[in-house]
Amino acid sequence: MGSQVSMDVGAVHVVIVGGGFGGIAAASQLQALNIPFVLVDMKDSFHHNVAALRASVESGFAKKTFISYSVTFKENFRQGLVVEIDLKNQTVLLEDGEALSFAYLILATGSTGLFPGKFNQVSNQQMAIQAYEDMVTQVQSSQSIVVVGGGSAGVEMAAEIKTEYPEKEVTLIHSQMALADKELLPCVRQEVKEILLRKGVQLLLSERVSSLEALPLNEHRERITVRTDKGTEVAANLVIACSGIKTNSVAYRSALGDQLASDGALKVNEYLQVEGYSHIYAIGDCADVREPKMAYHASLHANVAVANIVNSMKQRPLKAYKPDSQQSPSHFFALFPCKKEKQKILRILKGFCVRECVKVNAINLKRSLFV
Numbered sequence: 001m002g003s004q005v006s007m008d009v010g011a012v013h014v015v016i017v018g019g020g021f022g023g024i025a026a027a028s029q030l031q032a033l034n035i036p037f038v039l040v041d042m043k044d045s046f047h048h049n050v051a052a053l054r055a056s057v058e059s060g061f062a063k064k065t066f067i068s069y070s071v072t073f074k075e076n077f078r079q080g081l082v083v084e085i086d087l088k089n090q091t092v093l094l095e096d097g098e099a100l101s102f103a104y105l106i107l108a109t110g111s112t113g114l115f116p117g118k119f120n121q122v123s124n125q126q127m128a129i130q131a132y133e134d135m136v137t138q139v140q141s142s143q144s145i146v147v148v149g150g151g152s153a154g155v156e157m158a159a160e161i162k163t164e165y166p167e168k169e170v171t172l173i174h175s176q177m178a179l180a181d182k183e184l185l186p187c188v189r190q191e192v193k194e195i196l197l198r199k200g201v202q203l204l205l206s207e208r209v210s211s212l213e214a215l216p217l218n219e220h221r222e223r224i225t226v227r228t229d230k231g232t233e234v235a236a237n238l239v240i241a242c243s244g245i246k247t248n249s250v251a252y253r254s255a256l257g258d259q260l261a262s263d264g265a266l267k268v269n270e271y272l273q274v275e276g277y278s279h280i281y282a283i284g285d286c287a288d289v290r291e292p293k294m295a296y297h298a299s300l301h302a303n304v305a306v307a308n309i310v311n312s313m314k315q316r317p318l319k320a321y322k323p324d325s326q327q328s329p330s331h332f333f334a335l336f337p338c339k340k341e342k343q344k345i346l347r348i349l350k351g352f353c354v355r356e357c358v359k360v361n362a363i364n365l366k367r368s369l370f371v
């Protein structure tokens with residue numbers, strides 16, 4: 001995959017919708033292969049959202065999590081919002097009226113959710129960084145903080161606050177008894193719970209916040225009363241919601257509605273082609289693949305999609321994607337900053353050897369890739 005494709009690619013053009021981990025991995029590979037492409041995203045910068053919650057508590061950190069697309073991809077990047085995919089004419093229509101023709105389409109739209117875990121807004125880098133700096137101010141001003149949602153994002157948010165500001169009162173409210181994502185090993189989920197308790201995080205499990213939509217989110221207040229469906233009341237100065245992560249299907253829902261899974265992801269075959277469309281690939285969170293939704297997996301998807309575009313061009317057999325049955329430790333390392341805690345999490349990821357850990361870290365995106 002490292003050398004350029006030795007064939008006439010003049011008639012081949014790839015459009016990538018979405019500039020998250022999967023999208024930029026695909027774009028970088030196409031660029032290295034000298035295959036014409038355009039990457040489309042509504043932001044002007046790549047957001048390393050794995051680190052978004054650290055940026056919410058540590059001043060100055062946010063600027064490390066945004067990297068300009070145009071620096072790396074130059075004229076191959078378009079900032080814009082996709083409003084239509086014309087399957088018949090094989091074009092992607094942007095909100096400003098520009099139509100991008102494609103021979104192959106890679107959908108890498110990712111997922112949407114509430115700020116600060118996600119930043120899904122049409123914006124520039126300066127505005128995005130300022131939004132996180134404003135969030136840091138809200139956290140610093142608050143003594144009692146409630147985090148709603150105990151998935152991986154909520155766990156990370158609670159841990160980040162308590163690590164950076166151990167004197168603050170942090171309460172994590174989760175509607176289930178077990179924390180983190182259900183795809184994870186039970187021993188990992190239990191250890192996550194024990195670490196949070198040792199840090200001093202108060203846990204309200206099997207309780208759901210009542211009328212969350214009526215609460216002021218991400219804004220310091222003198223007093224906010226958070227009530228649960230079991231009648232529990234928690235007084236707070238700040239409420240942060242880390243729930244409601246959904247597949248971002250806005251760009252393709254109209255055109256590919258018949259190929260949607262129940263969660264809005266696209267049904268794909270073993271080659272990551274959208275069912276019924278050999279020239280359209282779905283990767284990352286928007287692909288209906290039964291494995292944890294992780295940046296690591298999105299990068300693996302990109303490898304397969306680009307390889308299969310090349311194989312199609314050369315009329316070679318396609319490469320099948322095999323869902324990763326092992327669980328990358330890199331995500332859990334982000335949850336717990338202390339080295340001792342990271343080592344303990346690594347130990348309980350049964351069957352995950354050091355070689356695999358090195359491989360995971362090697363493919364993590366770093367600023368040095370964007371030069």
